[in-house]
Amino acid sequence: MVLRTYLVEDNPVIRENLIDTLAELANVKTVGAAGSEGEGCRWLTRNGDKWDLAIVDLFLKEGNGLGVLASCMDRRPQQKVVVLSNYATPEMRSRCMALKADAVFDKSNEIDALLDYCVLHASGTARH
Template identity: 30%
Template sequence: MKVFLADDSAMIRDRVAAMLATRAMDVVGEAETPQASIEGILAAQPDVVVLDVQLEGGTGLQVLRAVREQEPGIAFVVFSNNAGPAYRKRYLGEGAERFLDKTTEFDQLVTAVELASHHTH
């Protein structure tokens, strides 16, 4: 399974990549800005994108909308500290498969990515 990480924190990206590697998931790209994320995702064609709400210079919503418009088969798991009900509702409403809170649901990320991959293509 191919996974792309869109998060403004290199520490979080490294930690998530290490978690996914234990389950034979390949991280095919990483980015910290909306534009770099969109370009990277479209180039790498991952099965699942792990997406933060707050990116460097923009939001994950920009990425979600742009990618879903061009590649609706790519699944998104939103993984953020901004996990209030309004954020959850907006991202799930825009087509994200799952929305996890980094502070309380970190350990559920690998399972969420696995489940989201079954909804792709």
């Protein structure tokens, strides 16, 4: 199964590298991307049947990833929202989990864990 993924990341270099890496190593098809909270919230809520996974950065060009998480709280059970940030402190992880994030990954040292997470969900063997 291909995991239809939407990215909310404002850095174009990181966004493009992530798209390529996820497609190559984790059976992920990126269905869209946003660089701001508003754009990400609008797309994710208006296209609820077109994505399986959202990957959200916390610090964005406009707004922040916490707002994106809040907008996804009423998603379908099989849809996953994860945070990928350089600011994955214990306190921030706790705040993200309170907003129903399924996982939080640190950009600097947990990319492999994100890839493993994507592979697991793409294979359909993940717990929902």
